[in-house]
C-alpha cells in the first residue's frame with residue numbers, strides 16, 4: 001500500500017496537473033518581519049496560501065495569523081495542520097538593542113526555544129510538511145575570519161553570533177528525526193528597500209558623511225532581498241536541496257568597496273577618512289561585530305544547486321534598490 005507521503009505526493013501531482021489545484025500552505029514564523037513580509041508577497045503571487053505564526057495578530061485579509069508564545073511553549077491549535085512548508089524566520093532583532101547579558105538571552109531563546117517548539121509541534125502532526133526551511137546567519141562563521149573563503153563545511157566561529165547560529169541550527173535538526181527535509185539558510189546581510197541593514201548603512205551617506213567603517217578591509221557578504229526570497233522558494237520546491245546553504249550573492253565585497261559603491265549610487269560625496277573601529281566599538285559595544293567583523297562567504301553550493309542569481313554584483317543590486 002502506498003504510504004501517506006506517497007499518496008500526498010500523488011494527490012499534489014493530480015491537483016497541480018489538473019485544474020483542481022489546491023493552494024499549498026506555507027506557514028512562516030516571524031513572517032511579519034523584513035524577510036517574511038517580502039517572502040509572503042512573493043508566495044501569494046505564486047499562488048500559495050500563506051499563514052504567519054506571530055506574537056500578535058495583525059489585520060490582513062490575505063494572510064491567516066496564528067498566535068504563539070515561545071516562552072510559554074504554546075502555539076495556537078491548527079497552526080501547522082496541513083502545512084506543506086514551514087519557513088522559520090522568528091528571532092529577536094540583533095541590530096536594534098545593545099547586546100546586554102539579558103538581551104543576549106532573548107536573542108538566543110527567540111531562535112532556539114521557538115525552533116524547538118516548532119519541532120515539537122511537527123512531531124505531533126500525522127501528515128508532515130514537505131520541507132522545513134530554517135533561517136540561520138553567516139554569523140555562524142564568526143566575525144574574525146579575515147579573507148578566508150567560508151564554505152558550508154568551514155567550521156563555526158567562536159563569538160556570540162556563532163554560538164547563537166550553532167544552537168539555532170542544532171534546534172532545527174530535530175525536524176529531520178521527524179522525517180522532514182531540512183534546509184538551513186545561512187543568510188548574509190539582506191539588502192532591501194524596506195529597511196534592515198541598508199537603511200542603517202545609508203543614513204550617514206544621505207547626510208554626505210559616508211565613510212568606510214573600521215579599516216574598511218572587512219568582508220561583507222550581502223544578498224538582495226529578491227534573491228533571498230527566490231532562494232527560499234527554490235529550497236521549498238527542490239527536493240534535492242537539503243542541509244546548510246550560504247544565502248549570499250556570489251560577490252562578497254569589502255566594507256570600503258561597499259561604501260564607495262553606495263556613495264556613487266546615492267550620488268553623494270565619498271572623501272571622509274574611515275570611522276575608527278575603536279569609536280564604533282565604544283558606540284555599539286559587542287554589536288560592532290556586525291559591521292566590523294569580516295565574513296567572505298561563498299555562494300558556490302547554491303550555484304551548484306542550480307540557483308541563478310538576479311543580482312550577482314553589488315552595483316546593479318544597489319541601483320535597483322535605490323531607484324525602483
Ligand SMILES: NC(=O)c1ccc[n+]([C@@H]2O[C@H](COP(=O)([O-])OP(=O)(O)OC[C@H]3O[C@@H](n4cnc5c(N)ncnc54)[C@H](OP(=O)(O)O)[C@@H]3O)[C@@H](O)[C@H]2O)c1
Pocket residue numbers: 029030031032033034035036053054055056070089090091092093106110114135136137138186187188189190191196197
Ligand atoms: N535581515 C538580515 O539581514 C538577516 C541576515 C541574516 C539572518 N537573518 C535572520 O533571518 C530572520 C528574519 O530576518 P528579518 O530581517 O526578517 O528579521 P525581523 O524583521 O527582525 O523579523 C523577525 C520576526 O521575528 C519575530 N520576533 C521578534 N522577536 C521575537 C521574539 N522575542 N520571539 C519570537 N519571535 C520574535 C517578529 O515577528 P512577530 O512580531 O510577528 O512575532 C519579527 O517580525 C531573523 O531570525 C534574522 O536573524 C536576517
